Amino acid sequence: MKFLQILRKAATSPQNRHRVSSFSANNGRRFFSHLHSQPPPPSASFGIAFDIDGVILRGETPIGGSPQALKRLYDDSGNMSIPYVFLTNGGGVPETERAAELSKLLSVRILASQVIQGHSPFMQLVNRFENELIIAVGKGEPAKVMSEYGFKNVLSLDEYASYFEHIDPLGKFKNSTSQLAGCKKYSSKETDSENGPPSQRVEAVFIVSDSVDWSRDIQVLCDILSTGGLPGREISTQPPLYFANDDLSYQGLFPTERLGMGAFRIALESIYNRVYPNALEYTSYGKPNPFVFKNAEKILMQSICHPIEGQNPLKTLYMIGDNPLVDIKGAQQAGQPWFSILTRSGVFKGKGNHPVYPADLVVDTVEEAVDYILRKETLQT
Numbered sequence: 001m002k003f004l005q006i007l008r009k010a011a012t013s014p015q016n017r018h019r020v021s022s023f024s025a026n027n028g029r030r031f032f033s034h035l036h037s038q039p040p041p042p043s044a045s046f047g048i049a050f051d052i053d054g055v056i057l058r059g060e061t062p063i064g065g066s067p068q069a070l071k072r073l074y075d076d077s078g079n080m081s082i083p084y085v086f087l088t089n090g091g092g093v094p095e096t097e098r099a100a101e102l103s104k105l106l107s108v109r110i111l112a113s114q115v116i117q118g119h120s121p122f123m124q125l126v127n128r129f130e131n132e133l134i135i136a137v138g139k140g141e142p143a144k145v146m147s148e149y150g151f152k153n154v155l156s157l158d159e160y161a162s163y164f165e166h167i168d169p170l171g172k173f174k175n176s177t178s179q180l181a182g183c184k185k186y187s188s189k190e191t192d193s194e195n196g197p198p199s200q201r202v203e204a205v206f207i208v209s210d211s212v213d214w215s216r217d218i219q220v221l222c223d224i225l226s227t228g229g230l231p232g233r234e235i236s237t238q239p240p241l242y243f244a245n246d247d248l249s250y251q252g253l254f255p256t257e258r259l260g261m262g263a264f265r266i267a268l269e270s271i272y273n274r275v276y277p278n279a280l281e282y283t284s285y286g287k288p289n290p291f292v293f294k295n296a297e298k299i300l301m302q303s304i305c306h307p308i309e310g311q312n313p314l315k316t317l318y319m320i321g322d323n324p325l326v327d328i329k330g331a332q333q334a335g336q337p338w339f340s341i342l343t344r345s346g347v348f349k350g351k352g353n354h355p356v357y358p359a360d361l362v363v364d365t366v367e368e369a370v371d372y373i374l375r376k377e378t379l380q381t
């Protein structure tokens with residue numbers, strides 16, 4: 001596919017690297033606009049969105065024949081022939097790093113623009129909080145994620161909490177060597193400075209990925225959110241709070257599901273609402289939010305460069321996921337042209353279909369799902 005070849009070259013050239021790392025529906029339109037003179041690929045009448053955890057990978061191990069399945073979306077020369085994206089609620093690392101990691105694990109070349117993570121929509125809030133102090137929470141590198149989106153005054157919760165003596169009374173009982181790894185070291189002069197973080201108002205909090213230390217994070221978030229962004233001060237108006245997803249649980253390496261960001265949200269909300277006078281206010285992104293599917297639809301549509309404005313040449317968009325409440329419910333809510341495929345390789349393990357959110361198709365693995373799609377679309381692969 002000529003267009004996708006051009007896209008790959010544009011994406012990997014040094015001068016375009018920043019643009020790709022900052023990809024979104026809006027700036028994606030700018031990114032693709034200069035390529036619209038290229039003819040659309042003839043066979044691109046459908047696209048695929050893959051969930052990652054429980055479909056493509058379990059932990060860092062490919063499952064369900066995922067490398068072979070993805071390979072079928074490329075031609076003999078190794079050029080992508082079918083538009084696809086990864087649509088995951090996971091995150092904690094910039095899209096550029098996640099794409100490189102996936103490429104290595106799955107033995108295909110994946111672009112940052114193909115990786116839509118739970119926190120990817122946060123980049124659309126840059127204009128509102130670009131120069132304000134914001135706090136990024138979660139495993140991995142939450143502050144780096146937000147910095148790459150363009151936020152200029154961001155601290156991880158690990159680093160922010162380190163400015164406040166005794167803010168976590170349980171801290172001395174924890175092994176903190178990993179918690180503060182990578183944080184900058186500040187002199188007492190900087191810490192006591194009138195302009196240091198403790199004296200600056202936190203204007204927004206972003207839960208980028210799963211909290212590592214629930215007790216410390218819930219304590220410090222209550223401090224920030226109840227005081228208008230100034231821990232230790234009087235009760236005041238709550239700053240905005242954003243979650244990258246609202247997953248109650250996810251399938252990791254352990255045999256049964258693990259508690260996810262939605263469970264952390266419930267814990268924080270329950271405590272906050274019991275302790276403080278006003279109910280916690282927040283916004284959650286991630287699947288099954290229809291916004292996420294519309295955003296994926298735009299990105300897939302832009303990736304095939306259709307010539308008629310307002311017309312979508314992608315007749316069918318396939319969502320392949322393992323979680324009925326997240327992947328299948330989301331695809332159903334998004335409506336046409338989404339077609340949902342549920343795999344039995346992760347959260348869902350039932351013999352039949354899910355009783356509440358039945359998928360359009362249920363298969364055992366992602367390889368079976370791709371095989372079904374390619375046969376249905378009558379493509380020679």
Ligand SMILES: [Mg+2]
Pocket residue numbers: 051052053054055321322323346
């Ligand atoms: Mg999943």
